[in-house]
Amino acid sequence: MKFIFVCPENNKTFESEDFEIIENKGVRTDQYGNKTLDAKVALSSPCPFCGKKHIFHANEMICPFSAV
Ligand SMILES: [Zn+2]
Numbered sequence: 001m002k003f004i005f006v007c008p009e010n011n012k013t014f015e016s017e018d019f020e021i022i023e024n025k026g027v028r029t030d031q032y033g034n035k036t037l038d039a040k041v042a043l044s045s046p047c048p049f050c051g052k053k054h055i056f057h058a059n060e061m062i063c064p065f066s067a068v
Pocket residue numbers: 007008009010047048049050051052054
């Protein structure tokens with residue numbers, strides 16, 4: 001499955017399916033009842049814009065199904 005990432009260096013978006021989920025602590029529920037995934041996503045291949053292997057928090061991810 002492809003995810004959409006945003007390069008923090010160039011602020012450009014790109015699609016990649018070459019990533020892995022690290023530090024997955026599962027789904028957490030905050031005091032308002034909102035569920036968030038407490039995990040980090042690390043690129044397995046370098047960013048096409050700056051060549052770095054970015055690590056994103058799951059909260060920063062843009063869901064490919066909700067992206068406009
Ligand atoms: Zn980048």
